[in-house]
Amino acid sequence: MTVLASGSDVSWSQIFNFTDYGSLLSLVQNSIIAGALLGVVGGLLSTFVMMRDLPFAVHGISELSFAGASGFLLAGWSVVAGSIVGSLVAALIIGALGVRARDRNSIIGVLMPFGLGLGVLFLSLYRGRAANKFGLLIGQIVAVDDSKLTTLASVSAVVVVGLALLWRPLTFASVDPELAAARGVPVRILSPVFMILLGLGVAMSVQIVGALLVLSIVCTPAAAAMRVTSSPALVPLLSVAFAVTSMVGGILLAVGASVPITPYVTTISFLIYLVCRGLGVLRARRATGAVAAA
């Protein structure tokens, strides 16, 4: 065991610890599957979150999702259900009231602290296990039992199938809503429908990475992918690959450690972004050169 700094009782083994790794892995098998599912959902959603400029909305939705989850926890109901209810309420409010970007941001700014406050209230009143409480804010990996995994898998299926169906018109509407409307794309209906799918995805993410860090899965992956490619087919694929890597990699590193999963996921996600951003600078230089030469 190496001591990080003298006078401190923090040690590396709290952060990286692979003793009995094999037996620990079998314990978190469900979490790894859940993490991979979340990676797929988050990676796909983040493509549209970036194209529609919704990162702040994602954060707002996750705080209300947290409020819903903690409310249901206090009442003794399903945390996942509460999380979904909170998410959908937030997504629908933001979708209905915030059509223009400025309105949307102010509504989110108003909703977000309220949701967080409600959640804190519910958690303070809750007398159960403390891990349940903070897991909702900062993430947890041990808590995925079979029934929860089934729920997460069903929600993932709904989001993925929904996105696949909407893919082309939603892309069109995200790139140029006015042109899309002229071509008969039902722009006004697509927006709330996408918010519902986003709400479902965010509710899932809250279960694993926690409300405060949802953006690392539902924004960062596509933000990174868009730095290295402009192909509309490659961005979602890379984004999914990045999100799955962050999630599963984060869980694998966190298994033996005594700190929550979150810092691992967010750090991997952030490192991927940094690398992509670096590559993006080179790529932009090349592309500008190509345009100038053309």
Place this chain on the structure above:
Amino acid sequence: MSHSVLRLSGAALSYGARTVWSGLDLDIVAGEFVAVLGANGSGKTSLIRAVLGQQPLSAGRVEVAGTAARRGSSQIGYVPQQRRIDPLTPMRAKDVVGLGLDGHRWGIGRPDPHRRARIAEALDAVGAGHYADVPIGLLSGGEQQRVRIAQAIVAGPPLLLCDEPLLSLDLNSQRTVTTLVDRRRREHDTAVLFVTHEINPVLPYVDRVLYLANGTFRIGTVDEVLNTETLSALFGVPVDVVRTAGRIIVAGVPDAADCVHHETDVDSDDVVPVRA
């Protein structure tokens, strides 16, 4: 010059008590280039929306290629005004053109060589073939407008609807856009309805002009409509029309005080000081 591509008959549009225009009869045949002029609030944008099936008429009919105007008609290629596209938009020029083919369809689509060929053909037609693979957000305003024209023509529509496509473009790019639109209608017998604040960029190509003002309108050739007598009668105040060096300058057009504000009309107001 043959069959009618866009036909408005007895078309009228009112918002509440205010009549934007009424009794509008207009027949645009294949290969014809019609410019729509008018001050803010004269109903240019409403006309576009009516043709796109987004705005029901108060009276009369709009027909595109023989059928009543409806949303998402594949008979219309729509070229909007230039708008800034975020540099990180995950689309290359060819992807944007592809949206014009199947962007409105459900599902994710699949690779299709025939589709790729049509996109390449549309890009070549507007001289944008060499930046097919460049991210759309990195192109200049003029280059983006070329790509938008390619998107509008890729499905081979008999009608091109251009809604202030020259706004915020430099003179060179304006010329490029108008030349491309004109070439398309000559080579493919496409009808063109071209909404603009400024007649001069399209002057060499225009067959007829529709001038909207004060709830009424005039239709005719440039000479028939853009003269002192006609415009003074249309506006009810003395208006001077001067022709100089192949340009037309219209002076004395009153600002529509009671206009219905449309977004496109409002922001275009600052751009062009002299209206034709």
